[in-house]
Amino acid sequence: MSDKKKLYQERLNRYVTAMDVGKPDRVPIRLNLSEFLAKYAGYTLQEIYYQMDKNIESSNKFIQDFDVDTVPGPPSLWMGGIHDATGAKYLKFAGRELDKDKQFQFLESDYMKAEDYDDFIENPTKWILTTLLPRLHTEFKDPYRAHLSLIKGAAGMVMNQGMLAEAGKRWAEEYGIFPPFSGMSKAPFDTLGDVLRGLHGIMMDMHLCPDKLLAALDVLVDHNIYYGMATAAGDTTLPLFMPLHRGSYPFLNPEQWDKFYWPTLKKVIEGLWKHGKRTLFYAEGDWTPYLEKIAELPDKSIVFHVDMTDMKKAKEILGGRFCLSGNVPNTLLTYGTPEEVSDYCKKLIDEVACDGGFIMDAGGVVQWDAKVENVRAMIETTLEYGVY
Amino acid sequence: MANQIDGLKDALVGLDMNKVLDKVKAGLDAGVDPMDMVKDLQAGMVEIGDRFARGEYFLSELIMSGEIMKQAMALLEPKLAGVDQEYKGNIVIGTVQGDIHDLGKNIVAMLLKGAGYNVIDLGVDVPAEKFIDAVKENQAPLLAMSVLLTGCQDPMRDIIKAVRDAGLDVKVLIGGNYVDEKVKEYCGADYFGTTADDGVKVAKEVFGA
Numbered sequence: 001m002s003d004k005k006k007l008y009q010e011r012l013n014r015y016v017t018a019m020d021v022g023k024p025d026r027v028p029i030r031l032n033l034s035e036f037l038a039k040y041a042g043y044t045l046q047e048i049y050y051q052m053d054k055n056i057e058s059s060n061k062f063i064q065d066f067d068v069d070t071v072p073g074p075p076s077l078w079m080g081g082i083h084d085a086t087g088a089k090y091l092k093f094a095g096r097e098l099d100k101d102k103q104f105q106f107l108e109s110d111y112m113k114a115e116d117y118d119d120f121i122e123n124p125t126k127w128i129l130t131t132l133l134p135r136l137h138t139e140f141k142d143p144y145r146a147h148l149s150l151i152k153g154a155a156g157m158v159m160n161q162g163m164l165a166e167a168g169k170r171w172a173e174e175y176g177i178f179p180p181f182s183g184m185s186k187a188p189f190d191t192l193g194d195v196l197r198g199l200h201g202i203m204m205d206m207h208l209c210p211d212k213l214l215a216a217l218d219v220l221v222d223h224n225i226y227y228g229m230a231t232a233a234g235d236t237t238l239p240l241f242m243p244l245h246r247g248s249y250p251f252l253n254p255e256q257w258d259k260f261y262w263p264t265l266k267k268v269i270e271g272l273w274k275h276g277k278r279t280l281f282y283a284e285g286d287w288t289p290y291l292e293k294i295a296e297l298p299d300k301s302i303v304f305h306v307d308m309t310d311m312k313k314a315k316e317i318l319g320g321r322f323c324l325s326g327n328v329p330n331t332l333l334t335y336g337t338p339e340e341v342s343d344y345c346k347k348l349i350d351e352v353a354c355d356g357g358f359i360m361d362a363g364g365v366v367q368w369d370a371k372v373e374n375v376r377a378m379i380e381t382t383l384e385y386g387v388y
Numbered sequence: 389m390a391n392q393i394d395g396l397k398d399a400l401v402g403l404d405m406n407k408v409l410d411k412v413k414a415g416l417d418a419g420v421d422p423m424d425m426v427k428d429l430q431a432g433m434v435e436i437g438d439r440f441a442r443g444e445y446f447l448s449e450l451i452m453s454g455e456i457m458k459q460a461m462a463l464l465e466p467k468l469a470g471v472d473q474e475y476k477g478n479i480v481i482g483t484v485q486g487d488i489h490d491l492g493k494n495i496v497a498m499l500l501k502g503a504g505y506n507v508i509d510l511g512v513d514v515p516a517e518k519f520i521d522a523v524k525e526n527q528a529p530l531l532a533m534s535v536l537l538t539g540c541q542d543p544m545r546d547i548i549k550a551v552r553d554a555g556l557d558v559k560v561l562i563g564g565n566y567v568d569e570k571v572k573e574y575c576g577a578d579y580f581g582t583t584a585d586d587g588v589k590v591a592k593e594v595f596g597a
Contacts, residue, residue, distance in 0.1 A: 253448060
């Protein structure tokens with residue numbers, strides 16, 4: 001076995017052991033770095049949004065320089081060219097609508113209207129293709145351009161995915177590193193609330209048309225399970241990435257959370273777990289009031305990621321049954337000193353990681369403003385102090 | 389005459405959109421002073437803000453009440469032309485350049501309006517000059533800036549520096565999910581807020597009302 005293969009296996013074992021709530025040789029380090037990687041490698045954001053080779057190169061530089069167990073693929077998931085091909089109205093990219101070093105922007109709106117619910121429930125895919133896509137894209141003004149733009153966009157997507165797959169192989173072979181997750185899905189409430197109805201729309205719906213909202217959420221359960229397994233290409237070693245948004249405190253009142261947010265999310269997670277697929281419950285914001293509910297999930301079916309949730313309570317309520325991760329504050333990585341970051345990591349290792357089932361990571365996705373010396377302090381502290 | 393609008397405040401606090409709009413329409417038909425209705429609605433918004441602060445209401449209730457308020461004001465505003473409204477003071481608010489998140493900003497603005505302040509809302513992606521011009525033009529004693537992403541906090545620092553350099557006598561409040569004491573210090577702001585009702589608390593301190 002080559003050294004890199006051995007390293008790959010060691011790291012993977014460490015990561016999987018922690019997710020199974022076991023105690024590996026040391027605390028694994030996963031860093032969910034996004035635009036930070038571009039800055040570290042010396043690229044502008046325009047370059048990584050528009051050139052897949054540079055997007056991929058950004059990751060190479062970081063994984064050459066740092067000993068981490070796993071980092072997600074390249075910094076940008078959203079390639080500008082694909083969205084330009086279809087004329088996406090809901091996104092703005094660096095170098096086009098924005099300065100070359102500005103983070104991409106998502107323009108939220110109620111792209112789906114309250115009166116669309118019946119058609120959506122009847123056949124969501126058909127509704128998306130015939131109604132939503134034309135609303136979201138300038139190239140859908142006439143059928144001729146619409147067809148061409150879909151071909152261009154799809155071809156671009158396939159090329160990008162091919163490059164990513166190649167890069168993934170190279171990262172494994174040359175650097176002994178693997179991605180922290182495979183596949184992605186969402187809470188049905190977020191599928192509707194993020195891009196379709198928007199926050200404002202879905203908040204109104206809970207008051208004004210709750211039955212339709214509930215029916216639409218139900219329709220999404222099977223779809224979101226399927227989407228997760230399909231985007232993971234069936235892999236069940238790594239967890240699925242599930243960024244969670246509208247369920248954080250204090251968006252919904254407790255009755256709304258119990259009625260609208262949790263039941264279908266629980267079904268998606270349980271459905272994935274039946275396929276052997278674990279979910280990285282990426283709980284953005286504060287989820288402290290809901291920990292007891294989350295504890296209803298089958299043992300080990302999630303990795304509960306802590307952003308601003310009370311870590312002590314998370315450990316108390318979920319510890320021992322679920323792996324925990326995260327919680328190094330993003331503001332600390334940006335404004336703190338290496339000593340402060342190191343102290344914070346030590347505290348996490350002492351108080352949370354002590355009996356296994358913990359993965360070191362930042363609270364939220366690390367943007368380009370994090371200081372390199374603070375990211376270094378996080379890694380070095382874990383490598384030295386996180387040994388069991 | 390006032391009995392047309394009895395319960396207007398409670399209807400808003402209870403988030404009953406139809407009842408609020410019916411009462412406003414009935415009030416206007418009966419010739420009730422629109423300012424009286426605005427005051428009732430504002431009192432309702434203050435109560436809603438208090439409920440949020442006590443943990444009884446959540447963002448969903450704030451957003452719903454904002455929508456009801458918007459629709460009620462659409463009925464009332466044409467009747468308010470030429471009426472001098474009394475305000476506790478002027479507050480300039482906006483989301484800083486580079487950031488387009490406006491949920492927090494809109495809720496804070498709504499609660500400030502409800503509490504009786506004149507809120508000049510500059511929207512999102514607002515550059516320094518726009519903030520400075522608005523503070524000067526309105527002689528606003530309080531400037532409130534919203535930001536979500538830590539990566540967009542640098543413009544906030546630059547804007548605050550520009551405001552200080554321009555010699556403006558204005559207190560600066562910054563707000564957002566990832567804002568804390570550290571960010572406040574870094575940006576040179578006077579106050580920071582992380583929850584919906586922090587804005588009103590700070591305004592009370594700045595305006596003494």
